[in-house]
Amino acid sequence: MGYKKHSIIFTLLFIGSAADAKPVSYVDGTMVMQENDETGHTISMDYTLTPHYAVGWYDKWEENEKSRKDFSVHGPEFNTLIRRWNMADGQTNIFNSSSIGVAEGSGKTRSAAWTSFLADYETRRIFTSYEVRGMFADTIDKSILQRARVGFAPYKAGYEDVATWLMIQVDDHPSKTDIFVVTPLVRLFYKTALVEIGYSSNNHIMLNWDLQF
């Protein structure tokens, strides 16, 4: 598998990462997430075993813009809350998600592994996050991709309110045609239901949703 193909698969994995919902929630909590954006379609499910560990499954499908060939990746994910700082008015987290799975493309199936580190800081009015993700598939091939988000809430939402966030997401994926992609988006959530709607600088609609139960 060539470098470019590796990079494409890696890109799929990176962009398909969680829509900033935390990969570890409360004990015995299950989260289902579905994403539709410039990179394709993702669905994942995670179950939190302990305050620090969650397990899940991840699937992603994409049609490559250039080659018009379909790619997909599938695999279990193991999520770890490495460290959390709870403050009076905010929270900071560092997470790791790692997986060993398979990548499919051009009629072939290959083994794949990926890992990511996500750091976030949020208050009731400010949100920031940064993620870096690395991928290994089939042969020795390493790639690094990055994603950052900043956002603010125009009002402090109460427990019974619909929360609104205005955010900007910046992706840096050197292997893609559009290396830097900026996506302004609106996040709405009510209790454990979350929806994100955005439009990227390379003219793709983003529509993500999460549901936790």
Added chain:
Amino acid sequence: MKKIFIFSAMMIAISSTAYAGTITATVNGLVCAFCATGIEKTFKKQPAVEHIKVDLENKLVTINTKPRQNLDDNTITQLLTDAGYSVTAITREK
């Protein structure tokens, strides 16, 4: 006789209600309803819990226990920690 019976039943009911306690925990890290729902769901699994309310503005979790039932401080702290938060104070009232 009937009035005495009704009065006695009312007194027993009032007395039982009086055993229900209100516990308030002050919590750090409480920033959104998405996360706070985890607290609600965690505590609702506890047989002793009658009602729970999360106050994001004041960072308070208020727990009402069922009559003649209780949750000790260690259990409350553990449940909140499992939900991802840090407890800074617990107060009780009857």
